[in-house]
Amino acid sequence: MSDFALHLLRHGAPETPGLLMGRTDGAPTADGIAACAAQAGGLGIERLIATDLRRSRAAGEVIGAAAGIPLAIDPRWRELDFGAWDGKPGSAVDPDALGRFWDDPDANPPPGGERWSALVTRVSAALADLAPVPTLIVTHGGAMRAALHALCGFDQRQLWAFDLPYASLLSLRVWPGERPGAQIAGLYP
Numbered sequence: 273m274s275d276f277a278l279h280l281l282r283h284g285a286p287e288t289p290g291l292l293m294g295r296t297d298g299a300p301t302a303d304g305i306a307a308c309a310a311q312a313g314g315l316g317i318e319r320l321i322a323t324d325l326r327r328s329r330a331a332g333e334v335i336g337a338a339a340g341i342p343l344a345i346d347p348r349w350r351e352l353d354f355g356a357w358d359g360k361p362g363s364a365v366d367p368d369a370l371g372r373f374w375d376d377p378d379a380n381p382p383p384g385g386e387r388w389s390a391l392v393t394r395v396s397a398a399l400a401d402l403a404p405v406p407t408l409i410v411t412h413g414g415a416m417r418a419a420l421h422a423l424c425g426f427d428q429r430q431l432w433a434f435d436l437p438y439a440s441l442l443s444l445r446v447w448p449g450e451r452p453g454a455q456i457a458g459l460y461p
Contacts, residue, residue, distance in 0.1 A: 274404065275404075275445045275446060275447045275448075276404040276405055276406060276407070276445075276446055276448070277315075277316075277317075277406040277407070277443065277444070277445065277446075277457070278402070278406075278407050278409070278443075278444045278445075278446045278454070279312075279315055279317065279406075279407065279408040279409070279441060279442070279443050279444075280409050280411055280415075280416045280419060280441070280442045280443075280444070281308055281311055281312060281331070281408060281409065281410045281411065281439070281440070281441050281442075282411065282412060282413050282416060282436050282437070282438055282439060282440045282441075283300060283304065283308065283325075283327040283328040283331055283410060283411070283412060283438065283439070284300045284301060284303070284304020284305050284306070284307050284308045284327070284331055284438050284439045285300065285301050285303065285304035285307070285438040285439070286298040286299065286300055286301070286304065286327050286438075287299045287300070287301055289438075290361050290362070291359055291360060291361055292354040292357045292358060292359070292360055292361070292362060292365070292382075293327070293351065293354075293358070293359065294350070294351045294352050294353040294354040294355075294358045294385070294386070294414075295325075295350065295351075295353050295354075295358055296358050296359035297325050297326050297327075298326070298327055298359075299326050299327065299330075300326065300327040300330050300331065304327075304331070304438055304439060305330050305331045305334055307438070307439035308331035308334070308335065308410060308439045309331065309334050309335055309338060310439075311439055311440075311441040311460060312335045312338075312339070312408055312441075313338075315406070315408055316406055317339065317341065317406045317407060317408045318341070318405040318406050318407070319341070319344070319402075319403060319405050319406070319407040319408070320332060320335060320336050320339065320341045320342070320343050320344065320407070320408050320409075320410075321343070321344045321345070321346050321349065321407065321408070321409045321410070322343055322344075322345060322346075322349070322409070322410040322411070323345070323346065323347055323349045323350045323351075323410070323411060323412065323415075324345050324346075324347045324350070325350060325351075325412075328349075328410040328411055328412065329343075329345065329410075331410050332410040335408065335410065346398055346409075348394045348395065348397060348398035349395065349398055349409055349411040349412070349415045350411075350412060350415065351412035351413070351414045351415060352377070352385070352386050352388070352391045352412075352414040352415075353382075353385050353386035354382045354385050354386075355381070355382040355383050355384035355385025355386070356382060356383040356384050356385070357370075357382040357383070357385065358382075358385070374432075376428070377428070378428075388418075388428070391414055391415065391418045392418045392421055392422060395415050395418035395419050395422060396418075396422040399419060399422055399423065399446075399452060400452070402446075402448070404446075404448050413436045416434075416436055416442055417431040417432075417434065417436070419444075420434070420442075420456075422452070423444065423446060423452055423453060423454035424453070424454055424455075424456070434459070435461065437461050440459065440460065440461045441458070441459070441460040442456070442458075442459050442460075443456070443457040443458040443459075443460075444456060444457055445457050
């Protein structure tokens, strides 16, 4: 099967930055939505997907309207669920527990939260369901890292080496199939 372009766009800045926002449905800023729309211009996409959370869906709606492409919603592209920490600033979480999480998020998930492997499993399933056409997904930093793990084989430590600020665009060439793979074509902060 031939390769296709996959663009992963992190949602724009939320109105309340600095929180561990997994399932928390924080609203994006107007500037954050505009930054996402600017990143998406000229990508030549045929398919557009966003999560059901406002911070990604709002940008997807604007991008879809500008490109004349319908927006599909897929909650599998959501951020990691931070459980009891969700919606809190990192400073409100026990620093030792937070450090253990960042060091090994699968062995030390947030209380009541999602394991890293569960995020990778759901993002991998979403990747497997993609049609091989140029696609833009408005998503979250954790889901972008999970996609890099699934497609490129990066381990957890390597994934933290990627700076994925709000409205950053990660472009990949994806070779679908039983064992999908990808090549990074660009990272645009």
